[in-house]
Each structure stands twice: as C-alpha cells, then as structure tokens.
Amino acid sequence: MSRPHGLLAEFHTPAEIVRAAEAVHAAGYRKVDAYTPYPMEEVLDALHLHQTHVPKLVLAGGLFGLAAGWGLQYWSSVIEYPMNIGGRPFNAWPAFVVPAFETTVLFAALAAVFGMLALNGFPHPYHPVFNVPGFATASRDRFFLCIESEDPKFDAEKTRDFLKGLGASEVSEVAP
Amino acid sequence: MASRVEHPVIGPGHTFATVTDKISSLVLTTKTPIGWFVGFGIAFLLFQLFLGTVTLLLAKGVGIWGVNVPVGWGFDIINFVWWIGIGHAGTLISAILLLFRQQWRTSINRFAEAMTLFAVACAGMFPILHMGRPWVGAYWLMPYPNTMGLWPNFRSPLIWDVFAVSTYATVSALFWFVGLVPDLATLRDRSQNKVAKVIYGMLALGWRGSARHWANYETAYLILAALSTPLVVSVHTVVSFDFAVGVIPGWHATVFPPYFVAGAIYAGFAMVLTLAIPLRKAYGLEDFITMKHIENMAKVMLATSLVVAYGYLIEAFMAWYSGNTYERFMMWNRATGPYAWTYWALILCNVGVVNTLWSKRLRTSIPYLFFVSLVVSVGMWLERFVIIVTSLHRDFLPSSWGNYRGTPFDWTMFLGTIGLFLTLFFLFIRFLPVISIFEMRTLVPEAAPKEEKP
Numbered sequence: 001m002s003r004p005h006g007l008l009a010e011f012h013t014p015a016e017i018v019r020a021a022e023a024v025h026a027a028g029y030r031k032v033d034a035y036t037p038y039p040m041e042e043v044l045d046a047l048h049l050h051q052t053h054v055p056k057l058v059l060a061g062g063l064f065g066l067a068a069g070w071g072l073q074y075w076s077s078v079i080e081y082p083m084n085i086g087g088r089p090f091n092a093w094p095a096f097v098v099p100a101f102e103t104t105v106l107f108a109a110l111a112a113v114f115g116m117l118a119l120n121g122f123p124h125p126y127h128p129v130f131n132v133p134g135f136a137t138a139s140r141d142r143f144f145l146c147i148e149s150e151d152p153k154f155d156a157e158k159t160r161d162f163l164k165g166l167g168a169s170e171v172s173e174v175a176p
Numbered sequence: 177m178a179s180r181v182e183h184p185v186i187g188p189g190h191t192f193a194t195v196t197d198k199i200s201s202l203v204l205t206t207k208t209p210i211g212w213f214v215g216f217g218i219a220f221l222l223f224q225l226f227l228g229t230v231t232l233l234l235a236k237g238v239g240i241w242g243v244n245v246p247v248g249w250g251f252d253i254i255n256f257v258w259w260i261g262i263g264h265a266g267t268l269i270s271a272i273l274l275l276f277r278q279q280w281r282t283s284i285n286r287f288a289e290a291m292t293l294f295a296v297a298c299a300g301m302f303p304i305l306h307m308g309r310p311w312v313g314a315y316w317l318m319p320y321p322n323t324m325g326l327w328p329n330f331r332s333p334l335i336w337d338v339f340a341v342s343t344y345a346t347v348s349a350l351f352w353f354v355g356l357v358p359d360l361a362t363l364r365d366r367s368q369n370k371v372a373k374v375i376y377g378m379l380a381l382g383w384r385g386s387a388r389h390w391a392n393y394e395t396a397y398l399i400l401a402a403l404s405t406p407l408v409v410s411v412h413t414v415v416s417f418d419f420a421v422g423v424i425p426g427w428h429a430t431v432f433p434p435y436f437v438a439g440a441i442y443a444g445f446a447m448v449l450t451l452a453i454p455l456r457k458a459y460g461l462e463d464f465i466t467m468k469h470i471e472n473m474a475k476v477m478l479a480t481s482l483v484v485a486y487g488y489l490i491e492a493f494m495a496w497y498s499g500n501t502y503e504r505f506m507m508w509n510r511a512t513g514p515y516a517w518t519y520w521a522l523i524l525c526n527v528g529v530v531n532t533l534w535s536k537r538l539r540t541s542i543p544y545l546f547f548v549s550l551v552v553s554v555g556m557w558l559e560r561f562v563i564i565v566t567s568l569h570r571d572f573l574p575s576s577w578g579n580y581r582g583t584p585f586d587w588t589m590f591l592g593t594i595g596l597f598l599t600l601f602f603l604f605i606r607f608l609p610v611i612s613i614f615e616m617r618t619l620v621p622e623a624a625p626k627e628e629k630p
Contacts, residue, residue: 014623019305034387037192037356038617039394043387054395058403069339072319076327088331095331098414102339105407109400113354116396117381120389126384136365138385141192141357141617 005128005176006031008158009136009168014040017143020166021046024145031151035129035144041129054116061111062104067110069103070096081107131175178476183471185280186619195464195616199609200366202361202459211458226592229585230305240585247568247580252302254560255513255590258443259299259597260341261436261556263410266292267348270355271404272495280472282615283464286552287455288448289352294600295447296345299592305589333417334437336545340414347407351400354393357383358614360403371576411439418430419563425506426567429494435487439556442480442526445473446552453546455494455610464611467540474539477552481530483558501570510566514579519562525555 011017017034021043024032034043044050073096077083082090116124129135129146138144145168149161156173163171186195187433233240243250266288273281303315307313315322317338328335361383364376383389416436419427456465495507510519529551533539570577582590604610617623 015357035385036387036390037196037362037385038614038623039390040387044391047387049387049391052392052395054392054399058396058399073330076319077330081325081327083329085329085331092331095336098333098336098410098417099330099339102336102343102407102409105403105410106343106346109350109403112396112403113350116354116392119392120386122383123378125377127382127384129384135384139362139365139383139521140196 002176003149004156005174006146006154007156007163008129008132008144008146008172008174009166010134010170010172011145011162011167012169014042014143015174016144016167018042018046020145020168023166024147024163028153029147029151029159031148031154033137033146033148035135035146037139037141037143040130051142053119056113056120057115058108059130061115062108064111065104065107066100069100072103073099074132128174128176132172134170134172183466183468185282186470186616187466187467188618190463191622192617192620195615195620196362196366199360199464199611199613199616202367202605203363203607203609204367204372208606209458212602214605216599216602219595219602220307222396222591222595223599224592224595226301226596229588229592230301232303232585233589234309240304240367240583241580241589242583242586244447244517244578244580246571246576246578247565249564249568249588250580251582251586252306253418254557254564255593256299256302257436257560258557259295259302260415261412261440261443262447262553263292263295263299263344264412264437264440266290266295267344267351267404267408268441269442270351271401271408274398274401275405279619280469282619283461283465283611284448284452284469284473285615286352286355286612287451287601287610288444289348289355290601290604290608290610291447291451292444293345293352294597294604296341296348297600298597299595300341300345301593333414333421336414337418340341341413342559344407344411347400347404351404354397354400355612356608357381357595358385358393359612362613363609374448400412409437412437419567424567425500425570426491426510426563429491431487431494435484435490438480438483438487441560442477442484443553443556445477445480446549446556447543449473449477449549450553453542453549455605459605459610461611464616468546470542471540474533474545474548477549477567478530478533478539479609481526481552485527488527505570506567509570510562513570515562515566517568518558519566522555522558522562525551526559529555 011020014036018040021032021034021045025047030045034047035041036043074091077092077096078090090091108146129144134142135144147154147163149156153159160171197611241252243252264283268283269281271286274285304310314320314323315324315326317335319328328338357380360376360380362379364373367373367376413433413436416432420432421431422428441576452470452473456462475591492507495503510516529548533548538544565580569580
C-alpha cells in the first residue's frame with residue numbers, strides 16, 4: 001500500500017484552527033495546508049503563507065498590455081497605413097492614450113485571473129483530501145488542517161497524537 | 177463598525193452553516209417557485225420580441241428604425257448609453273466599495289455584478305446592430321489583419337468606445353467568475369444531484385479552500401478591484417467622449433465625463449434597487465439584504481442625483497456663458513422646443529422625485545423606494561433622449577433641421593433587450609448563488625476568532 005497523502009484534522013471553530021495552525025508551525029511542520037470556508041488572514045499568518053506571486057504577474061501583464069496597445073496603434077496609424085484624416089498628425093499620441101489604457105487594464109486583469117488560477121494549479125479536479133468523507137464541510141462550516149506525509153517530521157503515530165492534542169474533533173488519514 | 181448602528185448588515189442569529197444553507201438552498205432546491213416560472217416566462221416572451229426585431233432588422237436594414245438625417249443617432253445610442261450606465265453600479269459595488277472596506281457591499285455585490293454583465297450584453301447589441309450588417313463592419317471596429325489592409329481609426333472616440341466597452345465586459349466577467357469559484361465549490365459539495373455535482377464541480381475548477389489558494393485568491397481579487405476602479409470611471413468617460421469630442425451644440429461640453437459617470441452610478445443603483453427589492457421579498461433574503469443596504473443604496477442614489485443635477489445646471493449655464501448663439505439656441509430649444517416635455521419630464525424625474533429621499537421616512541419605505549427606482553430609470557432614459565435628440569434635430573443650419581421619433585421597431589427592440597436582460601437574470605438566480613456565500617461567512621459573529629470570549 002502506498003504512503004498516505006497525510007493526516008487531516010477537523011476543527012469546529014475559527015479560533016481552534018488558528019491556535020492549531022500556530023502550534024503546528026511552532027512544532028516545525030512545514031508541509032502543511034489549511035482548508036477553510038472563507039479566507040482567514042490569521043491562518044495565513046500562522047502558517048507563514050503570505051507570499052504570493054500574483055502582483056508580479058499583474059505588473060508584467062499590465063506592461064505587456066500597454067506596450068501591445070500602444071504598439072498596435074503606432075504601427076497601424078504611422079507605419080502600416082498612414083491616413084490623413086482632417087490634417088491631424090499620424091502619431092496622434094493623446095488619442096492613443098485611451099485605447100492603450102484599456103489594453104493595459106485588460107491584460108493586467110487577465111494576468112491576475114489566469115495567473116492566480118495557474119499558481120493554484122487550477123483546474124485540478126482531483127485531490128487526495130476529497131477522499132475524506134467529512135471534507136465536503138470545508139466549504140460550509142468546518143476548518144481542516146492537513147500535515148502532509150512528505151514533511152520530514154511526519155510520523156503516522158506521533159503526528160496523529162499531536163493533532164489530537166490540539167483539540168481536533170477528528171483526525172483522518174488521507175488516502176493518496 | 178460605528179456604535180450608532182440601526183440596522184446590521186446581517187440579521188441576528190446567523191452562523192456559517194445557516195448562511196451557507198440558506199443561500200445555496202435557493203439554487204439546490206428541487207422545487208422551483210411558481211413565481212420564477214411566471215417571471216421567466218414573461219421575460220422570455222419579451223426576449224422573443226428582440227429576436228423577431230433583429231431578424232427583421234437584418235433582413236430589411238436599419239431603415240425599419242426611425243433614424244435618419246439629421247437625427248442619425250436615435251434609440252440605438254440612447255439605449256446603448258442607458259444600458260451601459262446601468263452596468264456601472266455593479267462594478268462600483270464590487271470594486272470601489274471593496275477597496276473602501278464597506279461591509280454592506282457583501283450581500284449585494286454578486287447580483288449587481290451579474291446585472292452589470294447582462295446590462296453590458298444588452299448595451300452591446302445596439303451599436304453592433306446599428307451597423308446593419310455587423311459581420312461586414314468588424315474590420316473598422318476590431319484591429320485584425322483583414323484582406324483590405326485597413327485598420328481602425330484610433331483617433332476616433334468611437335474606437336475608444338469599442339476598446340473601453342469590450343475591456344469592461346471582459347474584466348466584469350472575470351471578476352464575477354473569480355468571485356463565484358469558492359461558491360461553486362460549496363454548491364458542488366452540497367448538491368445531491370449527480371449531474372449538478374459534476375457541472376458545479378467542473379466550474380469550481382477543484383477549489384478546496386486551501387490556505388495557499390486563498391492567499392493567491394485574495395490578492396488577485398483585490399488587484400482586480402483596484403484595476404476595475406479606474407476602468408469603470410474610464411468607460412462612461414469614453415462614452416461621454418462620443419459626444420463631447422463632437423462639435424454639435426449640447427454635446428461639446430467639458431462637464432460631460434463626470435456628469436456621465438455620476439449619471440451611470442445613479443442609474444445603476446436605481447436598477448440594483450429595482451432588482452433587490454423584489455428579490456429579497458420573493459426569496460426571504462431580508463436577513464442578508466437588510467434595511468441598511470436598502471437605505472445606503474438610496475443615499476448613494478440621492479448623492480449621485482445631486483451631481484447629475486449639477487451637470488444639468490452647468491449645461492444651461494455654459495450655454496449662456498459661452499456667448500455662442502448655437503449653444504444658447506440649443507438650450508432654449510431644449511426647454512421650449514418640440515421636445516420640451518422630455519426635458520421637463522427628465523428634470524421632474526431626476527431632480528424632483530429623487531430629492532424626496534432626503535426624508536428618512538420615505539427613504540426607508542420599501543414600496544416608495546421601488547417606485548423611485550423606476551422613476552429614476554425612466555428619467556435617465558429621458559436624459560439620453562434629450563442629449564441626443566434635441567441636440568441633433570436642430571443644429572447649425574435651419575435648412576437641415578428635422579424631427580425624430582422612434583418607430584414601433586425601435587420600441588420592440590428596446591423592450592426586447594429588457595427581455596434579454598430579465599431572461600438572463602432569471603436564469604442567474606435559478607442556477608447560481610445570488611449572494612456571495614463565502615463573503616457572507618466572514619460577516620457572521622463567529623468569524624472573529626481573536627474577539628472570542630473566554
């Protein structure tokens with residue numbers, strides 16, 4: 001039989017999961033994930049998961065959008081097909097500001113959404129934690145903490161007792 | 177929260193479980209309320225009116241509409257601006273109020289965003305169909321390498337409009353979908369029906385509430401809000417440029433961008449109220465859409481109506497102050513000419529009726545507020561009629577003056593888009609959660625772990 005994915009502990013209140021997350025991090029576990037029904041700053045703080053690369057992707061997307069929008073307008077109006085309309089300059093930069101602004105926002109937003117989805121590994125229909133029967137309540141009113149078996153400190157017996165000691169109502173093994 | 181709270185943003189006694197169960201039950205129930213079928217049926221019939229009109233329009237051409245020289249922009253542009261304006265409240269609620277940490281946005285943002293999306297879809301129909309044969313017109317709207325080697329004229333505000341509106345539609349759709357993902361996971365987990373489970377599961381993309389995911393998610397959501405904020409202001413600004421950059425008396429005014437943006441928010445909040453009031457009644461959502469929400473929306477409507485009234489005042493003042501004969505005539509013609517009744521009806525709706533909301537008793541009377549929200553929608557439609565028709569029908573040369581009125585097909589097209597809008601909205605309230613479930617969870621008392629009593 002292959003190694004389990006990890007041990008999943010169930011908690012009933014936000015305060016319990018925050019306390020448990022702090023304790024788990026303090027005990028030296030690093031391959032840990034929490035599953036909560038709404039975003040919880042306190043859990044992110046406890047597990048030191050605050051780093052995110054989304055802002056860099058958004059900046060890159062926005063700069064790309066600006067360059068692409070401006071480039072398209074300059075190239076098509078000045079180089080590819082210059083057309084005299086009412087004697088206005090071909091490189092009518094004040095007019096180009098508006099579409100360039102819109103493409104900047106468009107590509108920045110696309111980068112934010114698809115970057116976030118990619119960083120989260122979505123779409124990802126299967127995950128071992130879904131095997132735990134009670135896990136469906138993670139999207140309702142229950143809070144879960146999973147110590148994964150890849151963690152060097154992971155030990156099936158000791159980790160289970162440790163999680164029990166943190167006040168988990170249930171600790172289940174997650175099939176891979 | 178301030179200490180002087182008359183109405184909370186959520187009814188008392190709610191927990192994570194009750195909030196989740198209540199909102200998801202609207203979608204997962206096996207018994208669709210009879211009222212839904214009645215409403216959807218009416219909306220769907222109106223939508224057929226739209227399809228019929230479009231078929232005729234494509235067969236016969238835009239001649240079935242009333243537009244002609246000198247009024248080349250009639251109902252199509254009036255309706256376009258009207259719908260686009262309505263869309264603005266959704267983004268304002270979901271983005272700007274999020275950045276200002278206004279908790280009361282939480283229970284109304286989801287359906288306001290849906291409203292935005294559907295309103296923009298209706299708006300888009302008009303300029304596209306005004307081209308007559310839209311499949312031929314694509315080359316001057318969209319920059320793509322066509323066989324004629326032609327490119328759009330980027331010096332024209334109409335092209336700015338294409339970019340602004342299409343970006344707005346895309347970003348609104350993304351914002352809406354991103355907000356839905358955790359709730360789709362809730363529906364996947366709670367659905368008893370196999371097919372529904374698979375469909376919601378696919379749409380939820382495998383969301384499981386992981387802390388790592390929430391970290392990326394929250395950042396992306398905030399950034400989207402920050403991007404949408406200047407975007408929403410830019411959209412109606414660009415729409416106003418369609419007029420302000422032109423030389424027609426009554427259009428060529430610098431007050432147009434702020435005046436249009438305020439008008440858009442004003443019209444949008446009126447539509448949110450028009451939708452929210454029956455919705456909370458029909459589905460028993462009074463605990464989530466409380467009197468606080470209703471009253472705050474009324475206040476936003478009142479505040480933006482004052483900005484709009486300032487716009488009307490400045491339009492009249494600048495017409496006189498400019499010393500320009502044509503501008504002065506335009507204003508005189510607007511107030512006393514053949515369309516004077518539309519101008520005074522607009523003033524009555526947008527400056528008269530709405531100012532009764534200074535009274536708290538009227539502002540908190542649900543039937544009255546519903547009535548005012550409908551009056552505002554009519555008023556804003558008249559505003560666009562006044563700006564477009566009275567400016568165009570008598571411009572510089574009396575020899576080119578003329579009159580305008582919508583034909584029956586103009587009306588069926590307009591009513592038809594209302595049908596399209598309501599059809600989409602009825603489908604939305606049946607198949608997707610009308611209130612953001614995961615954000616409502618953050619509002620219940622048990623969601624504050626640090627403040628828990630020992």
